Structure formats: C-alpha cells, structure tokens
Amino acid sequence: MPEIKDLISLDENEYLKSNDYFLGVEDLCMYFPAKKAAFGKPTSWIHAVDNVTFHVPKGKTLGVVGESGCGKSTLGKVLVHLYEPTSGRVIYDGVDLTKLSGRERRPYVQKMQMVWQDPYSSLDPRMHAGDIIAEPIRNFHLASSEKEVNERVQELLHMCGLFPEDAEKFPHQFSGGQRQRICIARALAANPEFVVCDEAVSALDVSIQAQIINLLKDLQDQLKLTYLFISHDLNIVQFISDEIIVMYLGEVVERGTRDTVYENRAHPYTRALFSATPEFPPPKEKRKREIMEGELMSPVDPQPGCRFANRCPHATDKCRSVSPEWKVIGENHLVRCWLYE
Amino acid sequence: MTNREPLLEVRDLSIAFRMDRKTTLDAVRNLSFCVYPGETLGILGESGCGKSVTCMSILRLLPEKTTVYGSGEILFEGQSLLDMPEKNLRKIRGREISMIFQEPMTSLNPLFTVGDQLMEIVRVHNPGISKGEAYNLALEAVTDVRIPNPERILESYPFTMSGGMLQRIMIAMAMLNKPKLLICDEPTTALDVTIQAQVLDLMNRLKAESGTSIIIVTHDLGVISEMSDRVMVMYGGRKCEEGEANEVFFYPKHPYTQGLIASHPSASLNEERLPMIPGSVPSLKDMPKGCPFNNRCPYSTELCVSGPPAEETVRESHVVCCHNWKEVTPDA
Numbered sequence: 001m002p003e004i005k006d007l008i009s010l011d012e013n014e015y016l017k018s019n020d021y022f023l024g025v026e027d028l029c030m031y032f033p034a035k036k037a038a039f040g041k042p043t044s045w046i047h048a049v050d051n052v053t054f055h056v057p058k059g060k061t062l063g064v065v066g067e068s069g070c071g072k073s074t075l076g077k078v079l080v081h082l083y084e085p086t087s088g089r090v091i092y093d094g095v096d097l098t099k100l101s102g103r104e105r106r107p108y109v110q111k112m113q114m115v116w117q118d119p120y121s122s123l124d125p126r127m128h129a130g131d132i133i134a135e136p137i138r139n140f141h142l143a144s145s146e147k148e149v150n151e152r153v154q155e156l157l158h159m160c161g162l163f164p165e166d167a168e169k170f171p172h173q174f175s176g177g178q179r180q181r182i183c184i185a186r187a188l189a190a191n192p193e194f195v196v197c198d199e200a201v202s203a204l205d206v207s208i209q210a211q212i213i214n215l216l217k218d219l220q221d222q223l224k225l226t227y228l229f230i231s232h233d234l235n236i237v238q239f240i241s242d243e244i245i246v247m248y249l250g251e252v253v254e255r256g257t258r259d260t261v262y263e264n265r266a267h268p269y270t271r272a273l274f275s276a277t278p279e280f281p282p283p284k285e286k287r288k289r290e291i292m293e294g295e296l297m298s299p300v301d302p303q304p305g306c307r308f309a310n311r312c313p314h315a316t317d318k319c320r321s322v323s324p325e326w327k328v329i330g331e332n333h334l335v336r337c338w339l340y341e
Numbered sequence: 342m343t344n345r346e347p348l349l350e351v352r353d354l355s356i357a358f359r360m361d362r363k364t365t366l367d368a369v370r371n372l373s374f375c376v377y378p379g380e381t382l383g384i385l386g387e388s389g390c391g392k393s394v395t396c397m398s399i400l401r402l403l404p405e406k407t408t409v410y411g412s413g414e415i416l417f418e419g420q421s422l423l424d425m426p427e428k429n430l431r432k433i434r435g436r437e438i439s440m441i442f443q444e445p446m447t448s449l450n451p452l453f454t455v456g457d458q459l460m461e462i463v464r465v466h467n468p469g470i471s472k473g474e475a476y477n478l479a480l481e482a483v484t485d486v487r488i489p490n491p492e493r494i495l496e497s498y499p500f501t502m503s504g505g506m507l508q509r510i511m512i513a514m515a516m517l518n519k520p521k522l523l524i525c526d527e528p529t530t531a532l533d534v535t536i537q538a539q540v541l542d543l544m545n546r547l548k549a550e551s552g553t554s555i556i557i558v559t560h561d562l563g564v565i566s567e568m569s570d571r572v573m574v575m576y577g578g579r580k581c582e583e584g585e586a587n588e589v590f591f592y593p594k595h596p597y598t599q600g601l602i603a604s605h606p607s608a609s610l611n612e613e614r615l616p617m618i619p620g621s622v623p624s625l626k627d628m629p630k631g632c633p634f635n636n637r638c639p640y641s642t643e644l645c646v647s648g649p650p651a652e653e654t655v656r657e658s659h660v661v662c663c664h665n666w667k668e669v670t671p672d673a
Contacts, residue, residue, distance in 0.1 A: 067533040175621045205387040206560055210604035210617035217614060232534065235563075239606035239615065276538035278563030280605055281590055291542055292535045295503055 028088035063241030130167030355411035383569030456495030505536035577633025584659030
C-alpha cells in the first residue's frame with residue numbers, strides 16, 4: 001500500500017534529518033498459529049502484532065498503551081528477539097536485525113535488554129542477587145576477571161539504590177520494589193542502549209512505583225538509555241514518555257508526541273481509553289464519561305475493516321469493510337481512523 | 342456528623358494471626374470506623390496495610406484456627422458479628438452483607454454453570470422458593486448487570502467467559518438478595534480500564550437503585566476518588582486518616598496520605614521527578630513501634646516512636662491519627 005508508506009516515510013525523514021532516529025520498526029507483524037490442519041500446517045492465525053510501524057529517537061522514551069490482549073507485550077518481546085517476527089523490519093542504529101544470523105545478532109541482544117512485569121517470578125529463587133546481576137556480565141564477557149565482575153556488580157547495586165551486602169541475599173529476602181531494582185540492575189549489567197520495560201511498575205505498591213519511575217528516569221539521564229515503556233496505566237505513561245503509540249488489537253491506531261496525543265486525543269479508542277481512566281485528583285464537577293460497550297474482538301483471523309468498529313460510537317459501513325489508513329492530523333501526530341478524511 | 346444510625350460499626354478492632362505457639366502477627370490494630378446506610382466508604386492502602394483482613398473479618402471469613410480477635414467488636418445493625426453463632430451468621434452472609442473479591446476468575450466454581458451458582462444463592466436464603474422462580478430471579482439479576490444474551494450466559498460455565506463478564510456475574514450474585522451492605526475487595530484490579538469503567542458505572546447504578554451501602558477497598562487513588570463518599574486511609578494495620586472524600590484528597594493532614602497523593606504521576610507531569618515516600622512498606626514481622634509510619638515519615642519525632650497516635654478531629658467528620666498533624670503542612 002503506497003499511501004501508507006508515503007506517510008510513514010514522511011515522518012521518517014523528519015527523524016533522519018534530526019539525526020536522532022535510533023530504533024525503527026517497520027510493518028512488523030507477529031502471527032501465532034491458532035489452529036493447525038493435518039501435518040501441522042496452520043490454518044488460522046492470531047494476529048498479535050499487525051503492521052506496526054514506529055521510530056524511537058535516541059535517549060527518548062516511547063510509551064506503548066493499550067488494554068490487555070492488544071499485543072503490546074508481544075511487541076516488546078519481538079524487539080528483544082524472544083520471538084522471530086512473521087514479517088517486517090526492526091532497524092537498530094541503521095542495521096536491519098531481522099536479516100541477521102544468530103551469531104551476527106548476538107551483539108544486539110546485549111544492547112537490547114528487558115525489565116519484566118512481575119519481580120516475583122522473574123528472578124531465579126536459588127541464585128544470590130549478586131550472581132543474578134553478574135550473569136549478563138559473565139555471559140557477554142564484559143569483565144576480564146572475577147574481581148572486575150564483583151566491582152561491576154557493586155557499582156550496579158549502588159546505581160540502583162541497593163546496598164553492597166544485598167549481593168549475598170536471595171530474592172525472597174527482598175521486597176517487591178527491591179526486586180524490581182535487581183531486575184533493573186540485571187538489565188543494565190549488559191551495558192544496554194535500549195531497554196524494554198514491560199509493565200515494569202504495575203505490580204508495585206503506589207509509594208514504591210514513584211521510586212522505581214524516578215530510578216528509571218535517573219538512569220536514562222546518566223546512561224543515555226532509550227526506553228520502550230509498555231504500560232496500561234495512562235498516568236505513568238504520560239509522566240515518563242516523550243512519544244506515545246496507542247495500540248488496539250495488534251494495530252497502532254494513533255501515534256504522536258506525548259502532549260499531542262494527551263491533549264488532542266484523535267482516535268475514538270484513545271478517547272474512550274482516556275475517559276475510562278478515573279481522574280485523580282477528582283474533578284470538581286462530575287463528568288459524563290464515554291463508556292465503551294462491549295469487549296475486544298477476537299484477534300484470530302480478524303475481519304477486514306477497522307478493528308475497533310464493533311465498539312466505536314462513530315462506526316459507519318465503511319469502517320466495517322475497509323481498513324483505515326494513516327492520516328497526518330498535526331505535527332508529529334498520526335491517526336488511523338476514517339473520521340479524519 | 343448527622344445522628345444517623347450506622348449500618349455497620351467497627352469498634353477498636355484488633356486482629357492477629359497465630360504463627361506458632363509463641364508468636365502472633367498483628368494485622369489490624371485498634372481500628373474503628375462506621376458505614377452509614379446508602380453511602381460508599383473507600384478504604385485506601387497499600388499491600389499489607391490490613392485492608393483486606395478488615396473486610397474478611399466483617400463476614401468472619403478468616404481461618405478460625407489461626408485468627409485471634411484481640412479486642413473490639415463489629416456491630417451490624419446493632420448485632421455483634423464476632424460473637425454470633427455460625428448458624429446465624431450464615432443468614433447474614435450473602436443476604437444482608439455480600440462480598441465481591443478481587444479475582445473473578447477464581448471466585449466461581451468451574452464445575453457448575455453460572456445459572457446453577459446464582460440459583461443456589463437464591464434457594465439457600467429463600468428455602469420455600471421453587472426452581473422456576475429462582476431461575477427467573479437469576480435471569481433478572483443477570484439482565485440487571487447488562488450482560489447481553491442472559492439466557493445463554495446462565496447455561497455457560499465460568500471458564501468460557503472473560504474477566505469483565507465474570508466480575509459482572511459476581512456483582513449480580515452479590516446483589517441477588519438485595520443486601521444492605523456490599524463489600525468489594527479490589528473489585529477492578531484485575532480488569533482493563535475500559536472494563537473497569539463499565540463495572541464501576543454498574544456498581545454506582547445499582548447503589549443508586551437499591552440504596553445499598555458499599556465498602557470499596559483499593560490501592561487505586563483514581564478508583565477511590567470516583568466511587569467514595571467517605572475515605573479511610575490505612576497503613577500498617579492502623580487508620581491514618583478518615584473523612585469526606587474531597588476533604589481528604591484536597592486537604593490531607595496525615596503525612597502518609599500527603600505522600601501517596603503527591604506521588605500520583607498526574608500531579609507532577611511537568612516535573613523531572615515524582616515526589617516519593619522513601620523506604621518501603623514494613624512487613625508485619627518488623628512493624629516499627631508506635632506509629633507504624635514513623636520510619637518513613639519526614640515529621641517523625643520521639644513522640645511517634647513512644648506510642649501510637651490517638652485519633653484527633655481536624656474538623657467535623659475528618660479525623661487524623663498523627664501526633665504532629667498540626668505541624669504538617671499540606672504542600673510540604
């Protein structure tokens with residue numbers, strides 16, 4: 001589809017000009033087989049991530065928002081190469097990662113790390129915190145001696161707000177917030193440039209969330225990290241992100257800088273999502289919310305047309321039959337909706 | 342406040358759990374609060390602050406063998422729930438007071454259809470009722486919570502449904518016998534925001550129609566400010582602050598409430614960093630002496646270590662439990 005391409009490259013040129021464009025994802029698709037015929041040939045597919053395109057400038061944070069099942073976690077996993085994408089390109093610092101062999105890819109594995117959602121299940125209960133953090137250092141041969149490994153572990157512990165003696169402890173001796181600090185230290189141990197934070201603060205208590213978010217921000221300033229920050233919490237995404245993409249059922253429906261998306265919510269889904277989020281501090285006047293009826297469509301072999309059409313208050317026959325295309329509606333603000341024709 | 346009779350009154354409640362012969366852990370200490378007819382009380386707190394234990398104790402759902410009710414009493418319409426024989430309590434559970442739990446996926450029995458489980462509740466509390474009448478009541482309840490295609494839903498099993506759908510069925514089930522009090526323990530934490538909005542809207546509508554009082558327990562400031570008339574903030578098993586929702590959110594007096602509100606990201610969007618509460622929530626084993634918040638509190642003095650703070654009235658219906666609340670300024 002040339003029209004979509006044109007719009008996207010328009011946007012891309014802007015980034016190339018500013019020379020900051022760092023990670024690019026183009027037409028990325030990740031399908032999982034849903035049903036298999038005899039001899040294991042898949043007959044229907046779950047479209048977990050479908051034609052996703054975006055760019056992240058260096059040192060910035062891209063926030064990914066959407067409900068559960070919209071493919072945001074799958075997207076993160078494809079980026080750190082836990083899944084081989086079905087099609088599309090992942091361009092990292094000018095190199096197309098999807099074309100590389102396993103051996104060629106290894107240095108990029110090191111540069112792209114991930115922080116997981118649940119700090120209770122993402123640490124090996126039988127390993128000391130110090131060994132957990134040392135594992136990437138040893139694996140990627142980032143230190144020449146065991147002494148150097150230990151120094152690096154101590155440095156990372158300090159950086160993430162933990163104490164030197166914590167290296168000798170087991171994960172169960174830490175609280176949730178401290179465990180998430182260990183996870184962050186482990187991700188940083190590999191000297192990454194790009195970190196995927198998949199719901200990194202969702203499992204934490206409110207007073208601890210703020211500490212971890214501040215830690216992530218400080219580390220970003222110190223180490224010039226680029227983040228992909230996946231979360232369903234719009235308040236947190238708004239605080240931490242520079243740019244935002246909104247996903248619905250595997251597709252990106254709106255993208256733009258933080259303020260354009262938060263202030264001029266263009267796509268009906270974005271509006272409904274924001275309206276559904278309870279406001280705090282409470283507004284002086286009770287507002288009328290747009291309550292979205294219905295639930296997500298199945299992502300198995302989706303019908304043509306806009307995937308949000310069955311819940312959208314503005315849906316027309318065109319929406320139900322033809323998939324909308326990208327439309328530029330403002331500076332750095334793109335939306336996929338037929339309302340903006 | 343007004344001289345309305347409270348529907349539920351919790352007085353000086355202390356709950357401890359027996360770990361072994363010698364040790365007990367205090368989960369809730371000297372907690373008092375009231376719920377008035379037709380109002381929504383929000384209980385706000387982080388994990389381990391005793392909010393769920395408090396809810397469970399109202400219906401005496403905590404394991405009897407290991408739970409020690411140290412002091413205090415829970416009065417529902419003047420009857421003491423803690424001393425009531427199990428037989429009488431059963432008539433109250435699910436009829437006068439019902440409860441919605443956090444995980445809708447695990448609170449229904451996977452071996453029976455939704456219809457069976459709804460009808461069971463009707464028939465247990467109304468022994469004379471016929472099967473057909475029970476079915477009609479169940480159907481009405483499911484229609485009431487706006488589930489499309491209610492006849493089909495009654496014949497389906499819980500595992501075939503989504504979380505939002507199940508939570509609606511839990512609400513239908515809880516509202517079946519038109520209870521006077523509905524206790525919701527983190528009712529929307531497991532749900533997506535758009536589904537959460539639907540469920541909260543539904544709860545507000547049912548409350549308006551039936552006049553049921555609601556206790557809603559959550560750690561989400563947004564949810565609690567949207568739902569509650571009055572708010573109680575808990576920390577380390579004790580009450581920190583209680584009052585009208587807007588009063589507490591706009592003029593918080595307790596340092597913990599202030600810290601929580603300040604650390605909400607929407608308050609400081611253009612700042613570089615979020616204001617935060619240092620340290621972490623202590624576990625029940627090493628709860629500090631005196632005020633449980635004293636090791637994280639910027640205003641902590643020796644007084645705070647020496648003994649727990651008493652309840653002090655800020656103004657009508659707004660109480661705070663802090664030794665130094667007069668020194669605490671709202672924008673600190």
